[in-house]
Amino acid sequence: MILPTAIAVGLVLLxxxxxxxxxxxxxxxxxxxxxxxLDSIYVSCMLILLLLGIRFGHHLYFEVxxxxxxxxxxxxxxxxxxxxxxxxxx
Amino acid sequence: xxxxxxxxxxxxxxLVSVLVVxxxxxxxxxxxxxxxxxxxxxRIHAPTLGATMGTWLIVAASMLAFSLAxxxxxxxxxxxxxxxxxxxxxxSILIVRAALHRDRRHSGDEADRPRGLTDEP
Numbered sequence: 006m007i008l009p010t011a012i013a014v015g016l017v018l019l020x021x022x023x024x025x026x027x028x029x030x031x032x033x034x035x036x037x038x039x040x041x042x043l044d045s046i047y048v049s050c051m052l053i054l055l056l057l058g059i060r061f062g063h064h065l066y067f068e069v070x071x072x073x074x075x076x077x078x079x080x081x082x083x084x085x086x087x088x089x090x091x092x093x094x095x
Numbered sequence: 096x097x098x099x100x101x102x103x104x105x106x107x108x109x110l111v112s113v114l115v116v117x118x119x120x121x122x123x124x125x126x127x128x129x130x131x132x133x134x135x136x137x138r139i140h141a142p143t144l145g146a147t148m149g150t151w152l153i154v155a156a157s158m159l160a161f162s163l164a165x166x167x168x169x170x171x172x173x174x175x176x177x178x179x180x181x182x183x184x185x186x187s188i189l190i191v192r193a194a195l196h197r198d199r200r201h202s203g204d205e206a207d208r209p210r211g212l213t214d215e216p
Contacts, residue, residue, distance in 0.1 A: 007194035008103070008160075011112030015119035015153075022119075022126035022145065029129050037194040038135055043127055044186055049122055051175070052145070056115060058123075058159050063204050067157075067172060074175055085189035088125040089196055 012060045019056070022049045040084050047077035107172050111156045118152030121145060135194055139187065146183040151176055 015093045023046055030042035060064030103111075121144045128141030154176040161169035 006103075007112050008108045010212035011115050015115045018116075018123040021196070022123045023122075024114070025126040025130040035135065035194075035197070037190055037197065038138065040190055041135075041142060041195075042129065042140065045126055045145065046126070048142070048146050048179070049126065051196070052119070052122060052149060055153050055157050055172070056119070059111070059115070059157050060119070062164065064159075067175075071175055074178050074182075078178075078186060078201040081186045082189055085186065085193045092195055 009060065012056050015056050017051060019049050019053045023053075024067070036088055038085065040088065043084070044081050045079075046078070047073055102203045103160070107159065111160045111198055114152045114156035114159070118156065121152070125149065129191065136191075139191060139194075143187065148177055150179045160210035 017095070024047065026042045026045040030039050030046065033039045033042055051070045054066045054070040054073065058070070115180045125144030125146075127140045128144070129138055132138045132141060157172045158170055161172070
């Protein structure tokens, strides 16, 4: 009974983290603020999937989380390059 | 709760619970800092709490839970920890470099004084 409660608490905290980052994403005055917020959102979503994997005892959540980590990194780097130079591939 | 996680010993449940809650709490604090700090160069520091300790603690909790539920070492979650460990600094460096570049372009020739011109009022 301890573990499901702890995972529920963790899920609520991570959902609030996604919410705060989404507020920063909508409100952030500059483009780099929004980029940092997006970066934080994908890390939080990956952690949510890991917690769901522990909760339901299934391996599939791990693979989705790994995929989110890979694609989130690629997206953040591409967006940072775009902010730096105005184009992604030089 | 699925049947694979039913018969964990009590100390494992307590340890995994502590790891999960502390990791989620650190991520939450990082996002709260991202929302509350005033300047961009302060804000970029906050989410690294979630990208370092938050990720590692939750990955450790997952490895511990699955290893003891299956009775054999289940270590593939460490891939996520290693990947975030490698990529989070790269992303931060690129974002900060882009932000500095944009600030300099907006502030004329004061190239060596990044003043955080992107502040909120």
